[in-house]
Amino acid sequence: MSIVCNVQSSVLGQPWRWRSPANAADQGFSPDDLTTRLLMARGCVREDVEAHKSPSIRGFMPDPSIFRDMDRAAERLADAVERREQVAVFGDYDVDGATSAALLIRLLRDLGLAPRPYIPDRLMEGYGPSGEALVRLKGEGADLIVTVDCGAQAFDALAMARDAGAEVIVVDHHKCATELPAAYALVNPNRLDEGEGAAHGHLAAVGVAFLLGAALVRVLRARGWFNGRTEPRLLDLLDIVALGTVADVAALRGLNRAFVAQGLKVMAGRRNIGLNALIEASRLTRAPTCSDLGFALGPRINAGGRVGRADLGVRLLTTTDPAEARRIAEELNQLNEERRAIEAMVQEGAEAEAARHGSGAVAVIAGNGWHPGVIGIVAGRLKEKLNRPVIVIAVDESGIGKGSGRSIAGVDLGAAILAAKDMGILIAGGGHAMAAGVTIAADQVQALADFLHERLAVAVERAMGERALLVDAMVSPRGLNPALVDALEAAGPYGMGWPAPRVATGPVRIVRCDVVGNGHVRAIISGEDGASLKAMAFRSADTPLGQALLGAPTHRRLWLAGRAKTDDWGSRPAAELHVDDAAWAN
Structure with missing residues (x-):
């Protein structure tokens, strides 16, 4: 039985599943086989594989x-x-x-x-x-x-x-x-x-x-x-x-x-x-x-x-x-540096407000004096943290709020916002499935939250219930090398709707681990095959994932799952793992 199928609750409380059932059948592959498998796991039919390997405008x-x-x-x-x-x-x-x-x-x-x-x-x-x-x-x-x-x-x-x-x-x-x-x-x-x-x-x-x-x-x-x-x-x-x-x-x-x-x-x-x-x-x-x-x-x-x-x-x-x-x-x-400073202040306020009032199917969070230029970024970060749709609203001195929303896969936020506009809750609003914008009177914010909860609760519950960490390949620590990274990148470009591949590796021990930069956790891991490599878990120092990596005793082993990337800082290129989740192996 594959380790991926055995992880029912990771340190982040989620199961690990194969992105495509075919991935579980045979973990021996050539780089070209891996590229084909990645393409097909993202919805490409076999006869279109070659066209997707080198996507052209003409095609x-x-x-x-x-x-x-x-x-x-x-x-x-x-x-x-x-x-x-x-x-x-x-x-x-x-x-x-x-x-x-x-x-x-x-x-x-x-x-x-x-x-x-x-x-x-x-x-x-x-x-x-x-x-x-x-x-x-x-x-x-x-x-x-x-x-x-x-x-x-x-x-x-x-x-x-x-x-x-x-x-x-x-x-x-x-x-x-x-x-x-x-x-x-x-x-x-x-x-x-x-x-x-x-x-x-x-x-x-x-x-x-x-x-x-x-x-x-x-x-x-x-x-x-x-x-x-x-x-x-x-x-x-x-x-x-x-x-x-x-x-x-x-x-x-x-x-x-x-x-x-x-x-x-x-x-x-x-x-x-x-x-x-x-x-x-x-x-x-x-x-x-x-x-x-x-x-x-x-x-x-x-x-x-x-x-x-x-x-x-x-x-x-x-x-x-x-x-x-x-x-x-x-x-x-x-201006981007200024934006980051403003964003950090709004992020702190929005997280506090979410803890108090963001319990609905869609977290609708409003604050007086927040800069409207960063609310979309803050909504995106909160969506990742709360694992549900989020709308962040900046209310000005006149009592009018400008809001920006971000959704999760399977929940059409844009259609719901248009419906709220038709109901007279919004002054203006629109968007698409994954993002939306609103203009709203401050005294209508709770009405919007109630409307979205009633309309989207079932879809959000279904989407959250189906949440699992999807894995594309299982490799040994030694197998995490630049050749693997190149094979994974061959099925790109990756982004929304065409997710970057995730690999699982292990079991590994944490050799050294510390916090660097803005709450990033950096670790050196060692596998049973004798290979060592760097692993990074970004913005995770205060999360269960970061705490697990920082506090892992040397005698305990973990399975890690994340994105294989090339580290160009050394004298020669090497692979590193950007960790999304971990599970205890013993």
């Missing part, structure tokens, strides 16, 4: 015309190019909004236009397009406005724009209502009336913008516009698409896998001046990986919208001036 790209309003939007943009109209690109203030706006701006520049970016201020204007801003853009000369990563729920704003004679194309991926706002075209795979395009509802807004770009180039090609002109290389923009897709925590399956796999290759070439400056400001000395997009580059772009100037991300990604790129990148780097 996964749909015909853009399958999406509703795509052709209408592309034709209107082509008219703007031919007529040399003024186009304004209105983006959200997060990474997905910044990358979506940057992609369209760079493409339209290559087509001869001088598009105007507009990113609303998070604190002063809030999320999404306001009618006043759209009307003002029209009055200042915009012949066409394109909103990206926002607009699907902007009924009042788009009605005001229409009445003022503004034509607005909405490019979004957030959940839609049955009725659609008054846009010239609304391109969104999550429209309720979407047909074949609904299969791509996991795309980030930047992915939808890329498809619109492809449709636009195709229309212009059919019109003969490129006769004597150079056709832009859309594939050169995949670095921006990859960044927005990963940072927005979009599911890395299907087309998104191709976007990220190919986008990382483009990024390694350092073709984007702004991204190159950001990579240098992040102190990355190698080609960025998928995790770097989510944990190094994305947060710095986000810092502009969270605690600084909202347009910094778009300016960085679209500048052609290396000196300006370096200035903006360093400013974003500094």
Whole structure:
């Protein structure tokens, strides 16, 4: 019987299970067999394995015309190019909004236009397009406005724009209502009336913008516009698409896998001046990986919208001036440090509030004076700690709260927020399955918590009951080596919806263990096969996992489960284990 099947309650109180039952049948494998097994355990059918090993745009790209309003939007943009109209690109203030706006701006520049970016201020204007801003853009000369990563729920704003004679194309991926706002075209795979395009509802807004770009180039090609002109290389923009897709925590399956796999290759070439400056400001000395997009580059772009100037991300990604790129990148780097300090303060307050009032199926936590720019990050951290959906709400002096929510697999938070809006509990709200945003009066916070508990309690209980640590492979400590890491990475890129592989190893003894950095537990472990390696359990010093590792007596052995990574710090590469859980072996 495999050790994975025998662990019914680990030090974190959860069972260990094989991600795929086939993994338990035979633990002898070649690296290529392991890659195939990992792909199939994530839903890839055998006949598609080869395509998934090297995901390409050609292999996964749909015909853009399958999406509703795509052709209408592309034709209107082509008219703007031919007529040399003024186009304004209105983006959200997060990474997905910044990358979506940057992609369209760079493409339209290559087509001869001088598009105007507009990113609303998070604190002063809030999320999404306001009618006043759209009307003002029209009055200042915009012949066409394109909103990206926002607009699907902007009924009042788009009605005001229409009445003022503004034509607005909405490019979004957030959940839609049955009725659609008054846009010239609304391109969104999550429209309720979407047909074949609904299969791509996991795309980030930047992915939808890329498809619109492809449709636009195709229309212009059919019109003969490129006769004597150079056709832009859309594939050169995949670095921006990859960044927005990963940072927005979009599911890395299907087309998104191709976007990220190919986008990382483009990024390694350092073709984007702004991204190159950001990579240098992040102190990355190698080609960025998928995790770097989510944990190094994305947060710095986000810092502009969270605690600084909202347009910094778009300016960085679209500048052609290396000196300006370096200035903006360093400013974003500094703002990111400020964001971390603010986040720590809000995190402490939110954890205390959760201990007092966060007992519902969805923990709805509110605080006066919290900075609204960090509540999404705090909600994500609390979700991991509480293992259930969390909404964190920052209430301002006027008694209005801005909230950000994060959900767990199997619980559609975005749909529940739309339902709460329809019930009149919210001033505004929207999102997708795993994340949502709300605007709410402070005296309605408890009503929201009660509504979400009633609506989602069964789904949350089911999701939490099915919680288990999923393992992909069982290896000896000696088998944890760089060759194994390479084989595991071959089934990537990994992220939301395409989880990174987890391996179990042991039994091992703790040779040395201490706390380093911000509560990280570092250990040297030794296996019965004589092999020793480093293990890290991040942010775990005050958790049962960290306490088990720190307090393990030398005569007791453990099984460890976690992510195998390459440690580049030594004279030669070695593998290390990033520990997710442990179980006593004796």
